[in-house]
Amino acid sequence: MAEPPRAPLLVASNRGPVSYSLRDDGDLAARRGGGGLVSGLSAVGPDAGALWVCAALGDGDREAVRRGVAEPGVRMLGIDPGVFHDAYNGVANSVLWFVHHMLYDIPVSPVFDAAFRRRWAAYETYNRAFADALADGAEHGAAVLVQDYHLCLVPRMLRERRPDLRISHFTHTPWAPPEYFRLLPDDIAAALLRGLLGADRVGFHTRRWAEAFVSCCFDVLGNETDSYREKTSWRVDSALPDRRGKRTTFVDVHALGADAGFLRERSRRPDVAERMTALRAQIGGADRHVLVRVDRTELSKNIVRGLLAYRRLLERRPEWRGRVVKLAFAYPSRQDLAVYRDYTAEVARLAAEINETYGTDGWQPVVLHVEDDFARSLAAYRLADVALVNPLRDGMNLVAKEIPVVSDDGCALVLSRDAGAYADLGEDALVVHPYDVEATAEALHAALSMPRDERARRTERLAAAATALPPQEWFLAQLNALRG
């Protein structure tokens, strides 16, 4: 096999744009994925010679790596499954995700012990595999866009290997405030920050997460860094690994928006119309209001308090009994962890309790769906009179941005102030404090009571704000900033 040419533009992320599964006949089936990054990268076109470095996630992916099967422009890394598991589940999703979303029950967890140190070594190995592949695949002076909390160490590792590259990192999650970030062992907290400060530019979805990152640099690295706040951004000067003096990392905000073209086209296909018919049958009476929420069943999404607020609405505002149906789509997530299984069970229990307490022969107050179905999600978006997006903490939350774009007749948005999307949509949403169930119930009442014309006007403004920086422009903004 000929050595592939080195690329002028590289993207690195845990999950790549393609995945493989083993068919019964022993062949590999490739499946292209979607999402903001795939859509964003399409902005540079196929002639840009971009290379996407990603990890083999499952057995099919690993088999593809073994057989040398690859899509053009994609380099999949065949990381040892044990190392991958420890890095991905044991550090990224069990620790870094929990820290940035502040999800720990701290009297009992986290416990940083010898077993954790072994998982941390796997995270380093996994990051090193990416840094090696990127160093290997980049032409001189290439731009490298590294994605998310799985790959925090890559920018610095890559800088050490290839000082000639332009490197950026983008964090899709929130960033923890210093007092919470410092739950991490000191050396690991410092390593994560130093890892990111190997980049020329680091990006976040909102000013709030960017400011938290800068505060963590100041708090954890102290004298090792100086931070400066400029008019619309920040920079952090830090000691270079090789001590050649200070280097500067710019801290940017790029608020990923919804992909209006894709959503509008996709939501008008026949399968979505079929789902709308099925949902209408479940909702019952045509004059019933439809309240929608769509999430992975993730601890940070606050599905339980959302149900509590709905129960309180039915209790306190009996006029809504029989006149509203809540469509709650809670798709399975991380069911390997007991705490997620318990949470999923509590969601189901509470939905059943509400149906038992308030339901009648002709009215089921909560319709809960747990099987992931994107067409049905879009159908619910189109039907929704009110959408509830009340996460405890969320890097962005694209559901909040997608619904106004897709909505048929306008949809009132009840939005947590702790979602990243709040920065973009706060003006026309009904903003709630995610822990305040009483206030959330009142916001649901206000949203359900909103006159249709006001709802339509707000939805129009929400859709405009939600699409201000669609994926392609979001990607180009980062790339242009990086190339200076």
Added chain:
Amino acid sequence: MAEPPRAPLLVASNRGPVSYSLRDDGDLAARRGGGGLVSGLSAVGPDAGALWVCAALGDGDREAVRRGVAEPGVRMLGIDPGVFHDAYNGVANSVLWFVHHMLYDIPVSPVFDAAFRRRWAAYETYNRAFADALADGAEHGAAVLVQDYHLCLVPRMLRERRPDLRISHFTHTPWAPPEYFRLLPDDIAAALLRGLLGADRVGFHTRRWAEAFVSCCFDVLGNETDSYREKTSWRVDSALPDRRGKRTTFVDVHALGADAGFLRERSRRPDVAERMTALRAQIGGADRHVLVRVDRTELSKNIVRGLLAYRRLLERRPEWRGRVVKLAFAYPSRQDLAVYRDYTAEVARLAAEINETYGTDGWQPVVLHVEDDFARSLAAYRLADVALVNPLRDGMNLVAKEIPVVSDDGCALVLSRDAGAYADLGEDALVVHPYDVEATAEALHAALSMPRDERARRTERLAAAATALPPQEWFLAQLNALRG
């Protein structure tokens, strides 16, 4: 009964200096309590005409109020038991304590619902009872020292009733960083801060908690306040309730120290010597090292990770097997709450597991005592070669300050950097990150291995630092600052 004279100096705290119990013969037995505030107030002497306003806590106290029984200088408030329960357990201990110690398992709690709002109304009523009693009992221009998180609303309520008074508030807990403080509903977060800003001076045990308070004012009250940092303190200017312009609250640090005189005398009494004999028998061999921890079984005290670190020490450093005994005194606390009962059970389970794994016929690695016994605590302080004080977060932690004062032969102190005492003792303690079990195990090894002369020298310096601001001086410092 003649109207008592109005007082020039008043102290307000939930728990007073005396409590009553009903004897079998129907009489009331009074019992004087101890603690920093009792000792502190003694600095002004009995002729100062001080009045201490406190709540009736139990049935005996309430009966004393009904019968008009009172100690001179003490006014006990007969608050309705339901109101008291909701204010004390339902708000102060279940919410404010949890917020300031960051103890919530936030995916599921707190839930601020209608039931919580009723408890909050009780907290307001309870604070109002204190404000009324203080307004009633204070002579013109009197100094009023309000204590702790139970009484956050009192300063402002009292200021509204009596603008002539000098009012201070002291917080004995940590203070939450803004992102955590804002778990509270917005109006309640603001009310707590505005309540404290009714004082002329607010005090904390460390700069860290003082800074967190100032950050919360800035973050939650925003334009309503301006804060200034001065060389050794802060001030916060805020809008007065009656809008007569800005008023200034000074933010002070007064790090309560140990009461050396009391501790040295008390720890030399015969009952302590008896307990030492009993403990020595439980420890076994005279050459065994003694590792001590003494706490209430409080979620913030980190007793479980302390046991995990000890288990790790025995695993990784087998030379200590048979040569060290851990005396763990974990006194019952808040056993009305399931989460505390579970935590207490886990402490017992883990201690038993360690004894089963490593114990031998002649050696029990962990000796766990759960019945509160102050004489036995002092006996353990005297015997300790190493003390482990590793809270997740602690306003001060007086155990860390008492042990060096009482120690017979010097004691190495392993101290969490998240205890308030760290600010005073950090230099001569072995400082640990409370979540890092591996590092804590290594610190225990270092402490056990410390040469006796170094240990003695450090203990001497620790004792000096621990007694730098004993209770009487701590009290006078606040009073003098308040009187200007």
